[in-house]
Amino acid sequence: MNPRIGMVAGEPSGDLLAARVIQGIRKGAPGSVCEGIGGPGMERAGFKAWHPMDALTVFGYVDAIKRLPGLLSTYLNVKRRWLGDRPDVFVGIDAPDFNLRLEHQLKQAGVPTVHFVGPSIWAWRYERIHKIRAAVSHMLVLFPFEEEIYRKEGVPVTYVGHPLASVIPIEPDQAAARNWLGVDQDARVLAILPGSRRSEIRLLAPRFLQAARILAQQDPELQFLVPMVNGRRRAEFEAILRQHPLRNCRIIDRQAGPAGASGQPDAADADAADAAHADRGARPPAWNVMEAADAVLAASGTATLEAALFKRPMVISYVLSGAMRRIMAWKSGQSRPYVPWVGLPNVLARDFVVPELLQDDATPQKLAEASWRALSDHAYAAQVGERFRIMHESLQRDTPALAAQAILAEAGRG
Structure with a gap:
């Protein structure tokens, strides 16, 4: 056939x-x-x-x-x-x-x-x-x-x-991801994912960057990684970044090769390294960033499920313009979803495993406070990671x- x-x-x-x-x-x-x-x-x-x-x-x-x-x-x-x-x-x-x-x-x-x-x-x-x-x-x-x-x-x-559950490993390799990106193994890292749509960048990036500036006051050594899906979104984000400058902020897109590699491995090790590097180079940039990070601040969408599969504590946020809210309400006949959750990890868990800060609640201060807990409360992060492990296995x-x-x-x- x-x-x-x-x-x-x-x-x-x-x-x-x-x-x-x-x-x-x-x-x-x-x-x-x-x-x-x-x-x-x-x-x-x-x-x-x-x-x-x-x-x-x-x-x-x-x-x-x-x-x-x-x-x-x-x-x-x-x-x-x-x-x-x-x-x-x-x-x-x-x-x-x-x-x-x-x-x-x-x-x-x-x-x-x-x-x-x-x-x-x-x-x-x-x-x-x-x-x-x-x-x-x-x-x-x-x-x-x-x-x-x-x-x-x-x-x-x-x-x-979900095919991502079979592609993303059950055990994330943070050290390898940091080595690939050239990030210090001892650094505290927040991944910032303001979305892949122009409207998301416009509405979320300023809030996320203002929240990051608050976090940087609490920890001046905090590192920020921002993956971008393409050059157009990167240019839009960079324009907003110029309005809200942030220390220790790196924008990550497709990488041609590993960052910070050194030494001369033997032939067998070199072959294994080449295979690993090829795999990481073929990944979406956001995957390496999330695997390298300690926590994630993300727009609601597929990225939140990916962050859950990488077992990362996260803060989920979303903001719609007034016009878009009216269009959605008109098209759907609803002012809100049937379920109380917006983020896919919470929908799957049927619980607020991670916080959702939407619309008027998506203030820089609230985003910073929730992100700081994800970065600094290790017991909380471990608890969230275990919930996501169970979720990962159910999706495989x-x-x-x-x-x-x-x-x-x-x-x-x-």
């Missing part, structure tokens, strides 16, 4: 997930063809990209409106191609606004559809379940509590675990194999 598989991923996180799934598909069906819209990780796994992932990457409602003509053109192009030459199965990775529409059209035409990463109906707009049921032949979910939701609603579902599954098995089963029915 050599199925043709249509795929669409529209975010860096989706590219990472899809790349591993493609690897699983290739193991189960070596002659399979995966094509559609994707990113560099998918292409490295053998994906044939008709359109780059950036064609779907938007940052908020305003950006979506501005880019609507291009988004519509891309949507119509892939829909026409797949309806004209139907794949054996279609897989939409996240990007629900785009993918669920496409999945509905393809399913009506007889193409089995798989959606990977369930929309957060447990937090916002539960009524979307009716649209999902009409559009999706099989749902693949990342979190164990989601399986019960979809099964109850009559949507075929498989809990595949052979995600590529489980996802590939479900996708290839649907392809066989197509």
Whole structure:
């Protein structure tokens, strides 16, 4: 069986997930063809990209409106191609606004559809379940509590675990991460992650930097590491940093090689070191930063789950503009989520394991106080780390194999 598989991923996180799934598909069906819209990780796994992932990457409602003509053109192009030459199965990775529409059209035409990463109906707009049921032949979910939701609603579902739980080690290696980044092993380090969207940088970075300045008064030797996803976000952050200058602050992006390496290892050690360095160089910059840090101050999002998998105590924050809050309330009919938590680690734990400082509570003083506890209270940090260890183990599954098995089963029915 050599199925043709249509795929669409529209975010860096989706590219990472899809790349591993493609690897699983290739193991189960070596002659399979995966094509559609994707990113560099998918292409490295053998994906044939008709359109780059950036064609779907938007940052908020305003950006979506501005880019609507291009988004519509891309949507119509892939829909026409797949309806004209139907794949054996279609897989939409996240990007629900785009993918669920496409999945509905393809399913009506007889193409089995798989959606990977369930929309957060447990937090916002539960009524979307009716649209999902009409559009999706099989749902693949990342979190164990989601399986019960979809099964109850009559949507075929498989809990595949979160692939990050198998990639990020159970035991973080802080010393190796610090060696890679050239950070003193005895330093106290705070990772600052103000988000990957322009609006997040604009609204969160000033508060985070002001909080960091308060912390620097308490510990003048405190080190700050700020990972950036791309040059555009880095430039935006640097402009804000000039307004709020901070000692001992380093911005980290893709590194070409290890920092601070010295000595002449023997051949065997050199080979092992080269492999380790290649692995660290291929990682997202935020992973090395979080592994090197003692604590994390982060915008709510996937980064908070990554910080939890690295067993780091953290402070989660988020701020929406007044206009964005009104748009979200109008679109969802809700002023707040169904659940009392916003950060993924707390949602999974069903508890406020780490603090969430949102909207008016996201003041520099409160952010600094919560971050200082994460940095200085070692008993608290150990307790949080143990909760995250249990969470990590619950999310570990052979995600590529489980996802590939479900996708290839649907392809066989197509």
